[in-house]
Amino acid sequence: MNQSRSRRPTIIDVAKRAGVSKSTAARALTGSSNITEQTRERVVKAAMAVGYERNHLAVGMRSGRSGMLGLVIPDITNPFWADVARGAQDRAVRSGASLLIFSSDWDPAAESAHLRALRRARVDGAIINPVADNFDDLDRFGLPFVFIGSSAERFPDVSSVGSDIGQAVRLGLDHLVSNGHEAPSLILGPKSRLARARFLRTVHEHCVERDVDPAILALEDGEYTVEGGRHAMRRLLERPHLGHVAVFAANDMMALGAMMAGS
Template identity: 35%
Template sequence: MITIYDIAEKAGVSAMTVSRVINNTGRISEATRKRVRKVMEDLHYIPNSMARSLVLQKTKILSLLITDITNPFYTTLARGAEDAAKRAGYRLLFANSDEDYAKEKDYVDMILSTRVDGVLFAPTGDQSARNLAQLQKHNIPFVVLDREIPGIEADVVLGDSKEGARKLVEHLIGLGHRRIALINGSQDVSTARLRYTGYCEAHSLSGLSIDDSLVAHLNYRDFHDESALDALLNLEDPPTAIFAANNMLAVGVIQSLRQRGLQVPDDLSVVCFDDFGPAGAINPFLTLASQPAYQFGLLGMQLLIERIEGEAVHENRKIILPSEMIIRASTQALK
């Protein structure tokens, strides 16, 4: 096994000089640095990352904690985060909470024991404040993604959920729909609250009142729960259109409608938040508000690395990324 002493002997320098080249510390001439690196390359020497982390007090490892790896929004977000981390010389550990606070807590405990340099964190909901407080207590930098948490001061990258929801509902109203259902996420999740606000705002601006019987609050992963749809379809005056607050809920809605012999958009129009990544290009069907998922991960990771590397950042930063409404075949004018 090649050691730094072998490198030092062949390069004609001390072991301390080799260590400084590996860890990029100390004052060494460029000529010496190049000579040492050339010997390392010739001998195929790979530095011990654990030893380096002890010297530098950094592991060059980051964690990305997301809420639903099956959702194409988060898989695309993860790609953006990984690309940004790799370009900056960091490795990335992935974790998936499944919208489950207890599972999220387990991952935070693991993160605290793993000596990561920082965390890109998509919270399960408002209760995640306790997990984020643990990161703060242990001085682990983090950036919050997609969902804002009351009481937590941090850099954050968000989508414009309220505006995107308002535009989707206004699109349905423009097609003549007046009975528009909302199948939403839990109200302890900021995106669900904002999408409900946008839904209400669109009604208000159009002079329409809100019928609470048309609104269902679920978990974003409850797309196989048919009870909410049953309740909506069994109303005396059922909806003519459905706004599903994310793409996975929309999939569940459309599957359930088809099982009942109902067709989209002939029987009901459907809109949702978030696209389906590359898979959505094969058979584009759903009218939706598309968010730049890759940019969420890319920008979030850039903010995190700036925090870790101390690039003169003092104030917390908030980036709000706009959504784009894409009109497809899942909506039509009310007959």
């Protein structure tokens, strides 16, 4: 094999092609301000011509930053989380960073493995929606992070982005009540999730305001997946004397599974 073709182009190759020194080529590619635009353009064109790519690992070791961020979400197949991933990626790109995306599939072991991979990659930080809300400390993440999801409620001093679950549940219940469904059945998420408690708290408050006993509502728990919704709905349908059923599911994937339960 021809060695000149097998080896990776270096900054020296770029400098030779651009007709500048190695240090000038390096400064031009790192955005240094003491380089003329004409020189910078010549160096960039030379880098493209020889196929040069910066060694981001080496740059990161010198600067203390890798230029990479991580995102750990529970289910990339869920359109909600896919939108979150797309939004995070778009914002990272605008900032000149790369985003590593992992889906934990609601598996604590997979989540831990992804976090270890991000630490090994020396990412500058991560956005995390933990699989379980009942962890005891934050040190296990081992890197700067921002929470998304219900976990942030336990840690008010941690940077986070979340949804107003209470408002969403109230709007859903108002819609059902306006259509004559005073006591809808509920398909909820796992008991380990704070989102489930917030969902139920809003349901209880809504019932009390309308002088309805919350105890009359039929409840089923499930995973936040299509299969979780399907199994929960089948259990509801197997209950004796349940009659006509209006169901309020905790997320869209569970709702889809509930609609498929009779098929």
